[in-house]
Amino acid sequence: MTALSVADRLDLADLVDRYAALVDDRDHDALGALFTPDAVLRQPRPPKQMDPVDEVVGRAAIAGNFARLDGLRATQHAVVGKVFTAGSDGAASGRIACIAHHVSVSDDRSVDHAWHLTYEDVYRRTDGVWQIAARTLRLGWIEKRTVGAVRAP
Numbered sequence: 001m002t003a004l005s006v007a008d009r010l011d012l013a014d015l016v017d018r019y020a021a022l023v024d025d026r027d028h029d030a031l032g033a034l035f036t037p038d039a040v041l042r043q044p045r046p047p048k049q050m051d052p053v054d055e056v057v058g059r060a061a062i063a064g065n066f067a068r069l070d071g072l073r074a075t076q077h078a079v080v081g082k083v084f085t086a087g088s089d090g091a092a093s094g095r096i097a098c099i100a101h102h103v104s105v106s107d108d109r110s111v112d113h114a115w116h117l118t119y120e121d122v123y124r125r126t127d128g129v130w131q132i133a134a135r136t137l138r139l140g141w142i143e144k145r146t147v148g149a150v151r152a153p
Contacts, residue, residue: 004086011130012084012123016096019132020077026070032063035132036124041065042136046115050139069102073110073150076101087122091133094121103150110150114143 004012015034022031035041041062042052056065069075081097096119103112122134 002086004084004092008092008130009084012092012094013082015123015130015132016079016082016094016119016121020079020098023066023069023077024075026066028063028066031066032059035059035062035135036126039132040134042134044137044139046139046142052136052138071104072102073105074101074103090125092123092130094119094123096121103147110147112143112145112147114145116140116143 019031019034022034037059038057039059039062041056043054043056044050044052045054056062078099078101079096080099081095083095085093087093098115098117098119100115100117101112102115103110105111117140118138120136120138121132123130124133125131
Protein backbone atom coordinates (compact mmCIF):
# COMPACT_ATOMS: atom_id res chain seq x y z
CA MET A 1 0.00 0.00 0.00
CA THR A 2 1.40 3.37 -1.00
CA ALA A 3 0.32 6.77 0.24
CA LEU A 4 -2.14 8.80 -1.77
CA SER A 5 -0.62 11.78 -3.52
CA VAL A 6 -1.91 15.28 -2.98
CA ALA A 7 -3.36 15.17 -6.51
CA ASP A 8 -5.20 11.91 -5.69
CA ARG A 9 -6.62 13.41 -2.49
CA LEU A 10 -7.82 16.49 -4.38
CA ASP A 11 -9.38 14.31 -7.10
CA LEU A 12 -11.14 12.15 -4.50
CA ALA A 13 -12.40 15.23 -2.64
CA ASP A 14 -13.74 16.61 -5.93
CA LEU A 15 -15.46 13.28 -6.65
CA VAL A 16 -17.19 13.31 -3.26
CA ASP A 17 -18.26 16.95 -3.59
CA ARG A 18 -19.43 16.42 -7.17
CA TYR A 19 -21.60 13.48 -6.00
CA ALA A 20 -23.31 15.74 -3.43
CA ALA A 21 -23.90 18.51 -5.98
CA LEU A 22 -25.26 16.16 -8.66
CA VAL A 23 -27.68 14.52 -6.22
CA ASP A 24 -28.99 17.96 -5.28
CA ASP A 25 -29.17 19.03 -8.94
CA ARG A 26 -31.06 15.80 -9.83
CA ASP A 27 -28.59 15.09 -12.64
CA HIS A 28 -28.96 11.30 -12.55
CA ASP A 29 -26.93 10.55 -15.69
CA ALA A 30 -23.91 12.61 -14.59
CA LEU A 31 -24.26 11.09 -11.11
CA GLY A 32 -24.19 7.58 -12.54
CA ALA A 33 -20.97 8.40 -14.40
CA LEU A 34 -19.22 8.90 -11.03
CA PHE A 35 -19.57 5.16 -10.38
CA THR A 36 -17.70 2.25 -11.95
CA PRO A 37 -19.84 0.08 -14.27
CA ASP A 38 -19.98 -2.68 -11.62
CA ALA A 39 -20.38 -0.39 -8.59
CA VAL A 40 -22.43 -1.35 -5.54
CA LEU A 41 -24.55 1.07 -3.47
CA ARG A 42 -25.81 -0.11 -0.08
CA GLN A 43 -28.43 2.00 1.67
CA PRO A 44 -31.01 1.86 4.48
CA ARG A 45 -34.76 2.42 4.28
CA PRO A 46 -35.45 4.93 7.06
CA PRO A 47 -37.16 5.55 9.34
CA LYS A 48 -37.90 1.88 10.02
CA GLN A 49 -34.53 0.50 8.99
CA MET A 50 -31.41 2.46 9.79
CA ASP A 51 -28.88 -0.15 8.65
CA PRO A 52 -28.16 -0.74 4.96
CA VAL A 53 -30.72 -3.21 3.60
CA ASP A 54 -30.90 -2.35 -0.10
CA GLU A 55 -28.09 -3.20 -2.49
CA VAL A 56 -28.15 -1.53 -5.89
CA VAL A 57 -25.63 -2.92 -8.39
CA GLY A 58 -24.36 -1.31 -11.58
CA ARG A 59 -23.98 2.24 -12.81
CA ALA A 60 -27.37 2.41 -14.60
CA ALA A 61 -29.28 0.96 -11.63
CA ILE A 62 -27.55 3.36 -9.23
CA ALA A 63 -28.38 6.36 -11.44
CA GLY A 64 -32.00 5.18 -11.62
CA ASN A 65 -32.08 4.73 -7.85
CA PHE A 66 -31.72 8.47 -7.35
CA ALA A 67 -34.95 9.17 -9.26
CA ARG A 68 -36.76 8.44 -5.98
CA LEU A 69 -35.54 11.83 -4.76
CA ASP A 70 -37.41 13.60 -7.57
CA GLY A 71 -40.55 13.68 -5.44
CA LEU A 72 -38.86 15.82 -2.81
CA ARG A 73 -39.14 19.60 -2.79
CA ALA A 74 -35.35 19.95 -2.36
CA THR A 75 -32.24 18.24 -1.06
CA GLN A 76 -28.95 19.62 0.13
CA HIS A 77 -25.96 17.44 0.94
CA ALA A 78 -23.35 19.09 3.14
CA VAL A 79 -20.09 17.16 3.20
CA VAL A 80 -18.63 17.90 6.63
CA GLY A 81 -15.61 15.61 6.73
CA LYS A 82 -13.46 13.48 4.42
CA VAL A 83 -10.78 10.92 5.23
CA PHE A 84 -9.09 9.01 2.40
CA THR A 85 -6.81 6.00 2.72
CA ALA A 86 -4.71 4.27 0.07
CA GLY A 87 -5.66 0.67 -0.57
CA SER A 88 -4.13 -2.24 -2.41
CA ASP A 89 -3.94 -2.50 -6.20
CA GLY A 90 -4.18 1.27 -6.62
CA ALA A 91 -7.62 1.49 -4.97
CA ALA A 92 -8.51 3.85 -2.13
CA SER A 93 -11.15 4.04 0.56
CA GLY A 94 -12.96 6.94 2.13
CA ARG A 95 -14.98 7.81 5.19
CA ILE A 96 -17.24 10.72 4.31
CA ALA A 97 -19.35 12.50 6.94
CA CYS A 98 -22.42 14.24 5.55
CA ILE A 99 -25.64 15.93 6.58
CA ALA A 100 -28.23 15.29 3.89
CA HIS A 101 -31.33 17.47 4.01
CA HIS A 102 -34.46 16.03 2.37
CA VAL A 103 -37.31 18.57 2.19
CA SER A 104 -40.82 17.34 1.51
CA VAL A 105 -44.19 19.09 1.54
CA SER A 106 -46.88 17.86 3.91
CA ASP A 107 -50.14 19.71 4.61
CA ASP A 108 -48.75 22.84 2.90
CA ARG A 109 -45.71 22.78 5.22
CA SER A 110 -42.14 22.13 4.16
CA VAL A 111 -40.52 19.51 6.38
CA ASP A 112 -36.78 18.87 6.45
CA HIS A 113 -35.59 15.36 7.28
CA ALA A 114 -31.90 15.93 8.01
CA TRP A 115 -29.95 12.68 7.79
CA HIS A 116 -26.67 12.61 9.71
CA LEU A 117 -24.74 9.94 7.90
CA THR A 118 -21.41 8.47 6.95
CA TYR A 119 -20.48 7.04 3.58
CA GLU A 120 -17.99 4.18 3.59
CA ASP A 121 -16.49 4.23 0.11
CA VAL A 122 -14.16 2.22 -2.09
CA TYR A 123 -12.68 4.07 -5.08
CA ARG A 124 -11.01 2.75 -8.22
CA ARG A 125 -9.21 4.62 -10.93
CA THR A 126 -10.57 3.90 -14.42
CA ASP A 127 -8.71 5.38 -17.40
CA GLY A 128 -6.94 7.76 -15.03
CA VAL A 129 -10.15 8.97 -13.34
CA TRP A 130 -11.24 8.10 -9.79
CA GLN A 131 -14.73 6.58 -9.52
CA ILE A 132 -16.84 5.14 -6.74
CA ALA A 133 -16.69 1.33 -6.81
CA ALA A 134 -18.71 0.78 -3.63
CA ARG A 135 -20.62 3.12 -1.33
CA THR A 136 -22.30 2.09 1.92
CA LEU A 137 -24.55 4.65 3.59
CA ARG A 138 -24.48 4.39 7.40
CA LEU A 139 -27.27 6.45 8.93
CA GLY A 140 -26.63 7.80 12.43
CA TRP A 141 -29.84 9.71 13.12
CA ILE A 142 -32.54 11.81 11.51
CA GLU A 143 -33.75 15.22 12.61
CA LYS A 144 -37.19 16.38 11.50
CA ARG A 145 -38.22 20.03 11.49
CA THR A 146 -40.53 22.47 9.71
CA VAL A 147 -38.74 24.94 7.47
CA GLY A 148 -39.76 28.15 5.70
CA ALA A 149 -39.90 28.89 1.99
CA VAL A 150 -38.00 26.39 -0.15
CA ARG A 151 -36.79 26.89 -3.70
CA ALA A 152 -37.00 23.69 -5.72
CA PRO A 153 -33.99 22.58 -7.79
